[in-house]
Amino acid sequence: MESTHKSNMATPVLTETIDLAAKFPGRVTPDARPGYSGWMVAKEALVEVSTAIRDELGYDLLSNVTGVDYPEQSKLEVVYHVYKTTGGPALTFKTQTERVDPAEVPSLVSVWPGAELQEREAWDMFGIKFTGHPDLRRILMWEGFEGFPMRKDYKEPFHEEDNKPLKSRWPEGKHSYAEARNPYGDNIMFKPGFDPEKWTPTDPEEALYAALKKYKTEEKDGIKTDHIIVNMGPQHPSTHGVFRAVVVLDGETIVSLKPVMGYLHRNHEKIGERNTFLQNVPYTDRLDYFNSMYNAWPYALAVEKLMGLKVPERAEYIRVIMGELSRIQNHLILFGMLWNDLGAYFTPALYAFEERELILDIYEAVAGSRMMCNYQRFGGVVRDIDEANMKKIKDLVFERLPRKIEEFDRLLSENEIFVARMKGIGYLSPEDAVAYSVTGPTLRAAGIPYDIRRADPYGIYDRFEFDIPVRHNSDLLDRYLVRVDEIRQCLRILQQAVKQIPEGPFLAGKPQYQVRVPAGEVYGRVEAPKGELGFYVISTGKGNPYRYHIRTPSFINITSVEKMCVGTKIADFVTILGMVDIVLGELDR
Amino acid sequence: MYGQGLIKGLSVTFSRFFESYTEDIRWLFKRYSKVEFHSSKDTRGTFTIQYPEERLIIPEEFRYVPFLVYDEGENGEKNIRCTSCGICAKACPPQCIWIVRTSDPVTGRPLPQPAEFYIDADICMNCGFCAEYCPFDAIKMDHDFEIASYTRNLLNKERLMKPASYYAGIRPKNNAREEAARAEKAAAKAAKP
Ligand code: SF4
Numbered sequence: 001m002e003s004t005h006k007s008n009m010a011t012p013v014l015t016e017t018i019d020l021a022a023k024f025p026g027r028v029t030p031d032a033r034p035g036y037s038g039w040m041v042a043k044e045a046l047v048e049v050s051t052a053i054r055d056e057l058g059y060d061l062l063s064n065v066t067g068v069d070y071p072e073q074s075k076l077e078v079v080y081h082v083y084k085t086t087g088g089p090a091l092t093f094k095t096q097t098e099r100v101d102p103a104e105v106p107s108l109v110s111v112w113p114g115a116e117l118q119e120r121e122a123w124d125m126f127g128i129k130f131t132g133h134p135d136l137r138r139i140l141m142w143e144g145f146e147g148f149p150m151r152k153d154y155k156e157p158f159h160e161e162d163n164k165p166l167k168s169r170w171p172e173g174k175h176s177y178a179e180a181r182n183p184y185g186d187n188i189m190f191k192p193g194f195d196p197e198k199w200t201p202t203d204p205e206e207a208l209y210a211a212l213k214k215y216k217t218e219e220k221d222g223i224k225t226d227h228i229i230v231n232m233g234p235q236h237p238s239t240h241g242v243f244r245a246v247v248v249l250d251g252e253t254i255v256s257l258k259p260v261m262g263y264l265h266r267n268h269e270k271i272g273e274r275n276t277f278l279q280n281v282p283y284t285d286r287l288d289y290f291n292s293m294y295n296a297w298p299y300a301l302a303v304e305k306l307m308g309l310k311v312p313e314r315a316e317y318i319r320v321i322m323g324e325l326s327r328i329q330n331h332l333i334l335f336g337m338l339w340n341d342l343g344a345y346f347t348p349a350l351y352a353f354e355e356r357e358l359i360l361d362i363y364e365a366v367a368g369s370r371m372m373c374n375y376q377r378f379g380g381v382v383r384d385i386d387e388a389n390m391k392k393i394k395d396l397v398f399e400r401l402p403r404k405i406e407e408f409d410r411l412l413s414e415n416e417i418f419v420a421r422m423k424g425i426g427y428l429s430p431e432d433a434v435a436y437s438v439t440g441p442t443l444r445a446a447g448i449p450y451d452i453r454r455a456d457p458y459g460i461y462d463r464f465e466f467d468i469p470v471r472h473n474s475d476l477l478d479r480y481l482v483r484v485d486e487i488r489q490c491l492r493i494l495q496q497a498v499k500q501i502p503e504g505p506f507l508a509g510k511p512q513y514q515v516r517v518p519a520g521e522v523y524g525r526v527e528a529p530k531g532e533l534g535f536y537v538i539s540t541g542k543g544n545p546y547r548y549h550i551r552t553p554s555f556i557n558i559t560s561v562e563k564m565c566v567g568t569k570i571a572d573f574v575t576i577l578g579m580v581d582i583v584l585g586e587l588d589r
Numbered sequence: 590m591y592g593q594g595l596i597k598g599l600s601v602t603f604s605r606f607f608e609s610y611t612e613d614i615r616w617l618f619k620r621y622s623k624v625e626f627h628s629s630k631d632t633r634g635t636f637t638i639q640y641p642e643e644r645l646i647i648p649e650e651f652r653y654v655p656f657l658v659y660d661e662g663e664n665g666e667k668n669i670r671c672t673s674c675g676i677c678a679k680a681c682p683p684q685c686i687w688i689v690r691t692s693d694p695v696t697g698r699p700l701p702q703p704a705e706f707y708i709d710a711d712i713c714m715n716c717g718f719c720a721e722y723c724p725f726d727a728i729k730m731d732h733d734f735e736i737a738s739y740t741r742n743l744l745n746k747e748r749l750m751k752p753a754s755y756y757a758g759i760r761p762k763n764n765a766r767e768e769a770a771r772a773e774k775a776a777a778k779a780a781k782p
């Protein structure tokens with residue numbers, strides 16, 4: 001069933017240079033700061049320019065929106081990275097606003113609806129007010145939270161120093177527990193002047209419920225009907241973590257839905273800006289904890305680009321091998337958990353886990369840990385794959401996995417109950433998928449052959465022969481089948497990689513715990529198993545990143561969930577959400 | 590025919606079910622454990638093992654909360670390798686290493702030995718950076734992962750110290766490689782006038 005559903009998308013060669021400054025004189029200027037690139041758009045002209053970028057220049061996919069704080073220049077900046085779904089490099093543009101509250105920037109939700117959650121995040125973290133945004137509320141922090149955590153002058157509880165390494169650790173490192181240093185003796189901090197005795201709580205959820213479609217009471221056949229609100233989660237077995245969805249129901253049909261998140265939020269980005277460059281590598285393992293092998297790759301790519309490091313051949317191959325194994329086990333878990341959601345408890349999930357175990361055994365033997373691999377370094381990987389483990393990989397790739405994937409296919413793909421629950425459910429039109437910045441298998445199941453491994457190749461993916469599986473119905477069944485096909489393609493890549501891998505060094509230069517990263521900005525992105533994973537890093541030449549932002553596929557793919565769910569039954573929401581393939585470590589960061 | 594896909598799927602489940610018994614019977618008469626077989630490509634049957642009676646094989650590179658290596662002297666004294674250079678404390682991502690450097694009481698110059706050494710194992714993320722970047726092979730990642738306790742795990746120098754022979758036991762390949770490198774260095778030093 002595979003052969004008819006693929007597309008041999010060629011990597012586009014882009015030679016055109018775009019001169020936005022000439023097109024919009026006075027409103028767009030090149031970003032001339034050293035190490036920076038892209039265009040600076042006057043905020044008054046932002047909507048006009050971005051509409052032209054989308055419609056005339058064809059950059060239809062908004063990949064990344066984030067804020068940057070420049071207290072010295074008293075500016076807040078918003079950075080946009082847009083791509084073409086036909087492939088090619090990014091177009092970066094930025095806009096700046098004065099750093100006084102309210103700092104206002106026009107919202108781009110009307111141009112790219114995929115900006116919705118990302119703009120809410122920038123509002124939440126930086127206090128940038130997006131005028132015209134349909135539902136600008138806090139997203140990762142709770143309503144009523146004081147301050148904007150990603151601003152440079154925000155200090156969290158237990159703040160000791162701006163940057164690591166902390167001076168109190170050496171040479172006079174007397175251990176003390178953090179809570180002992182807190183005036184309240186507990187892990188909380190109040191804003192100055194706050195008196196718990198005098199505080200009257202307001203309902204923090206009011207704005208959330210107001211954002212939903214309104215209740216309406218009607219008479220149907222002489223009976224009064226009403227819409228009801230259901231809170232699914234945060235503690236709900238089907239959301240695979242602490243994710244919450246507020247759903248308005250008409251009978252069993254979904255009328256409106258809002259995702260609520262942030263329960264696992266720990267402000268990874270703030271921690272990242274305090275860390276040294278290298279210290280961020282193990283932290284990325286905690287993003288999408290199923291794919292820790294893949295997570296640090298775009299970060300390494302970004303920093304290597306700034307440093308101008310060339311990764312040795314063998315390391316490139318090792319990255320591909322580990323990364324593709326990771327993709328296989330990610331999809332396998334998804335299938336297993338999907339069946340859990342559909343009511344087939346744990347039999348398929350445990351079958352999937354068996355293969356995953358074997359892959360994790362290899363990770364453990366090579367990287368030292370099953371899930372928190374901490375394997376990538378700038379300029380390569382930390383350890384070579386030795387003979388014994390290479391043999392294990394070969395055994396898996398040539399013998400066991402192809403056999404087991406077919407078995408899995410036999411177990412699930414044609415099951416009538418399964419098909420009935422999946423076929424035609426959760427439709428998302430290809431236009432909507434692109435507009436909502438959906439990436440990964442969900443986009444490819446909508447008939448758009450967009451895979452960064454081909455569209456904008458990184459590493460050595462341009463050397464391998466593989467297809468980008470595509471399906472056209474854009475329902476749950478197709479999203480499942482695309483992933484099955486994708487596993488087969490992963491095996492193809494792996495088989496070529498283990499045959500071709502050369503001997504040689506696996507790390508460029510000497511291992512260093514303090515790297516020198518020249519000043520500049522960079523955006524590194526890869527096709528992670530769940531979609532596009534990107535790291536936006538700004539270095540000022542110091543030991544720590546000035547800005548460290550992560551564009552995670554789970555977070556941005558959630559934007560389209562309401563679109564997929566409206567009109568379906570509440571029971572299908574569970575499957576639709578499962579198929580978006582979210583993982584909370586990455587969603588909440 | 591409707592239901593064909595269902596039957597196809599169930600046949601997979603059934604053969605797995607059947608296999609779990611035949612495999613158990615097969616291993617009943619073998620004296621060695623089937624743990625090794627578990628991580629091989631041919632593994633089949635029940636996949637779970639009976640911890641703690643059965644244990645998975647821990648690969649050499651497996652890493653857990655670090656320990657400090659000491660060399661045993663001739664009279665049983667413990668020569669700690671750490672020179673309190675502070676590199677591990679600087680590299681540690683969650684900053685859970687605290688070191689107090691010893692200084693000479695007379696001159697005030699630093700001595701190559703830590704006076705105190707703490708690792709807050711509750712904060713440690715087992716990343717292995719300390720072991721990776723220590724220039725003296727003095728801090729290494731452990732294999733002992735059963736550290737559940739009723740109190741917090743603040744490990745001091747006493748609790749962190751483990752003999753070099755223990756290290757050689759859990760990481761034979763790494764140890765051999767490091768010993769060779771050290772011997773080479775010593776030889777190069779001796780060759781210099
Ligand atoms: S353990 Fe190693 S890195 Fe840490 S202070 Fe001692 S010698 Fe330096």
Ligand code: SF4
Pocket residue numbers: 654655677680681682683684685686708712713714715716717718719720
């Ligand atoms: S393993 Fe990592 S987190 Fe733990 S002490 Fe060493 S450097 Fe710190």
